[in-house]
Amino acid sequence: MNSELAQKECVPCKGGVAPLATQMIDDLLGQVDGWSIEQEYHLAKAFRFANFAQALEFANRIGAIAEQQNHHPDIFLAWGKVGVEVWTHKINGLTESDFIFAAKIDSAFESMRAGESECA
Numbered sequence: 001m002n003s004e005l006a007q008k009e010c011v012p013c014k015g016g017v018a019p020l021a022t023q024m025i026d027d028l029l030g031q032v033d034g035w036s037i038e039q040e041y042h043l044a045k046a047f048r049f050a051n052f053a054q055a056l057e058f059a060n061r062i063g064a065i066a067e068q069q070n071h072h073p074d075i076f077l078a079w080g081k082v083g084v085e086v087w088t089h090k091i092n093g094l095t096e097s098d099f100i101f102a103a104k105i106d107s108a109f110e111s112m113r114a115g116e117s118e119c120a
Helices: 003-007 022-029 052-069 096-119
Strands: 036-038 042-048 074-078 081-086
Touching (some): 022 096, 052 081, 052 096, 081 096
Antiparallel strands (some): 074 081
């Protein structure tokens, strides 16, 4: 949805900064596809797959992005489904980096889907 946001890099939070205000969260939420705010400060989304192997592959892709960005989400893996929750633990809230990370996950999902189409 927003390749510009996905092109940015996550900035590690050292703590001591305020979480994003509601208006900024709403603005950034409009730039990521299908994500929602859960528990007042978690960015969440579920991705669906045809089988467990595809879901596992995607979870591993998210893990690789997390290591590269030094931004680590909660990942929930089930048959045909990967759930992701992102927030900045040090401030118990959301920062722009959480939305950047969400956009990177969306890009990885689109890339994976495009690869399936090419093989079909």
